[in-house]
Each structure stands twice: as structure tokens, then as C-alpha cells.
Amino acid sequence: MLKHVIAAIITATMLLGTSIVSAEIVNINKADAAALAENLNGIGPVKSKAIVNYRRKHGKFKSLEDLTNVDGIGEELVKSNRRSMSLTRGVSKASGKPKAASSRTGKKTKAKKTTRKKTAARKTTGKKSTSRKKKTKTAE
Secondary structure, eight states: OHHHHHHHHHHHHHHHHHHOOOOOOEETTTOOHHHHHHHSTTOOHHHHHHHHHHHHHHOSOSSGGGGGGSTTOOHHHHHHHGGGEESSSSBOSOOSOOOOOOSOOOOOOOOOOOOHHHHHHHHHHSSOOOSOOOOOOOOO
């Protein structure tokens, strides 16, 4: 019994470990827009360009909190990326690898609807079923 529990824990740990994407630490004072977008959560092309433009106009960031001066960057975004950002060390160029797709995109695919009657009709007659019924004249 104990062996099964340990095996389940190890398996779960291995599965979870492979699904977690580890981002590089990014030097926010030197990173280009692509590196920022690739390595920071919630930062896409628009926000990363805004960071680079702000840095060009105002100079280097003195603290990570200074990022909140950039339009579109709030305290929560800085807080959630704090471990992935540095003022003095880290990557400055993108690796070229695409960002991992998020499982929470909010998009759902529509399933194709088929009715059992149509499917059953095709199987028995070998022909496609039609939705129109032919009118037949009855003799009186």
C-alpha cells in the first residue's frame, strides 16, 4: 500500500514538473521587447514595447516598482513577475522559442453536431439522408 502511494506521488511530481515553464531572469534595463515578452507573464508585444520606449525616454529603472510608471503595467503584474526580473543581471535577448500556450485562453472549440437519426439512416440505406420529405399524393 505504501509503495503505491509513493509511486503515485513520484508520478504526480514528474508530471507536474514537466508542465511548469521556467522563465529566465530578465534584465529589465537591457532586455529587448522580445525578451521581455518571452520571459514575463502577462507581458506581450504591446506592453514590452511600452517598457522599452519608457526606458529609452526616462533612462534605466532604479527599482522594479518603477515599472508601474509604464502605461499598462500595474503593481500586480510587477508582483507576479518579481522573481523573473532583475535590474542588473539576466537575459537581454529573446531565445527565439515561442511562449508556452496557456491552458486558460478562454476559447472553446465548437463540436460538430450530428443527430442519431441521420447517422442511422446513412448506415441502413447507404445514402445521405435529406431533411426534406417528399410529398406524396393520395388517391381518394
